[in-house]
Amino acid sequence: MDFNGSDALRGSDPVVGPASADLLPDTVTTAVKVVIVGGFGVGKTTLVGSVSEIRPLTTEETMTQAGVGVDDPTGVELKTSTTVAMDFGRISINERLVLYVFGTPGQERFWFLWNGLFEGALGAVVLVDTRRLEVSFEVIGRLEDRGVPFVVAVNNFPEAPSYPTEELRQALDLPAEVPIVSCDARSRESSRDTLMTLMNHLYELAAPPVG
Numbered sequence: 001m002d003f004n005g006s007d008a009l010r011g012s013d014p015v016v017g018p019a020s021a022d023l024l025p026d027t028v029t030t031a032v033k034v035v036i037v038g039g040f041g042v043g044k045t046t047l048v049g050s051v052s053e054i055r056p057l058t059t060e061e062t063m064t065q066a067g068v069g070v071d072d073p074t075g076v077e078l079k080t081s082t083t084v085a086m087d088f089g090r091i092s093i094n095e096r097l098v099l100y101v102f103g104t105p106g107q108e109r110f111w112f113l114w115n116g117l118f119e120g121a122l123g124a125v126v127l128v129d130t131r132r133l134e135v136s137f138e139v140i141g142r143l144e145d146r147g148v149p150f151v152v153a154v155n156n157f158p159e160a161p162s163y164p165t166e167e168l169r170q171a172l173d174l175p176a177e178v179p180i181v182s183c184d185a186r187s188r189e190s191s192r193d194t195l196m197t198l199m200n201h202l203y204e205l206a207a208p209p210v211g
Contacts, residue, residue, distance in 0.1 A: 022054045022055065024090075024098065025092070025095065027095040027096055028092070028095070028096060028097070028098050029096045029097075030096060030097045030098075031097075031098050031099075031100055032097065032098070032099050032100070032122055032199075033099075033100045033102065033120050033121045033122060034099055034100070034101055034102070034121060034122060034123055034124065034125065034195065034198060035101075035102045035103075035104060035117055035118060035121045035123075035124045035125070035148075036048060036087070036101060036102065036103040036104065036124070036125050036127060037104045037124050037125070037126055037127070037139050037143065037150075038104075038126055038127035038128065038129075038135075038136065038139055039129070039132065039135025039136055039138075039139060040135060041129070041132075042127045042128060042129045042132075042135070042136075042155055043127055043129070043155045043157075043185035044087065044103040044104065044127055044185075045058055045087050045103055046185040046186055047103070047125075047127060047155075047183070047185035047191045047194075048087040048088070048089045048101050048102075048103040049087070049089065050185060050186055050187060050188045050191050051089060051091050051101065051188055051191035051192055051195065052089025052090055052091060052101065053089075053090060053091050053092060054089065054090050056087060056088060056089040057086075057087065057088040057089075058087050058088075059086055059087070086102055086103060086104060086105070086117055087101075087102065087103030088100070088101070088102055088103070089101045089103075091192065091195065093195075093196070093199065099195060099199075101195070102117050102121070104117055118146065118148065121148065122149070122202055123148060123149040123150060123151075123198050123201070123202050124143055124148050124149070124150040124151075124198075125150065125151055125152075125153050125194055125195065125198055126139060126140055126143065126150050126151070126152045126153065127153050127155050127183070127185065128152055128153065128154050128155065128168075128172070129155055129157055129160060130154060130157075130160045130161050130162070130163060130168075131157065131160050131161065133168075133171055133172065136152075136172060137172070140152075140172060140173075140174070149201060149202055149205055150178065150198070151178065151179040151180070151181065151194070151197050151198045151201050152168075152172065152174065152178060152179070152180045152181070153180075153181050153182075153183035153194045153197075154168065154180065154181070154182050154183060155183055155184070155185050156182060156183065156184045165180050168180055178201075179197050179201050181193070181194055181197050
């Protein structure tokens with residue numbers, strides 16, 4: 001099956017290796033896996049695509065009648081495609097550290113894939129749409145059950161309502177230590193800042209207590 005964002009082999013076309021821009025620099029000594037999670041249509045594929053320094057791998061398929069009565073399109077009625085397996089990108093934090101960024105499918109019927117996607121991941125970003133906070137409740141609950149450290153990023157959709165951080169924290173029932181940041185998933189800089197917030201949070205969790 002061919003997916004958008006991947007190249008299908010055609011006939012006798014020669015098989016070529018990765019583009020030079022996609023090769024991992026020789027200076028890299030550490031690679032960290034992180035996961036982008038969230039409800040259906042919150043912008044996970046957009047974030048992975050905007051932040052990736054290589055051409056991202058996506059597994060988006062056109063939405064069909066198979067999802068009618070199964071997926072909840074409330075608030076994203078104009079959405080025409082959806083991730084059915086994962087998204088993948090890579091970003092260099094510095095010359096030695098790179099992040100491998102995996103985006104999960106949002107529909108509950110594909111959540112069985114989470115087990116594999118979370119294997120080896122150090123942490124996660126929960127992407128949130130303030131117009132549909134309810135789609136984030138189960139996602140956050142699953143992360144808490146797994147014991148996966150995470151930060152919450154509020155994706156700035158046009159005309160989406162804005163709430164004070166503490167109101168969002170209360171609505172999502174988040175402990176005080178979980179960072180909440182604003183994010184524009186379309187912006188490479190904003191998405192990178194979100195990932196840096198996650199990395200700083202992981203560093204703080206791993207640091208020995210003072211005193």
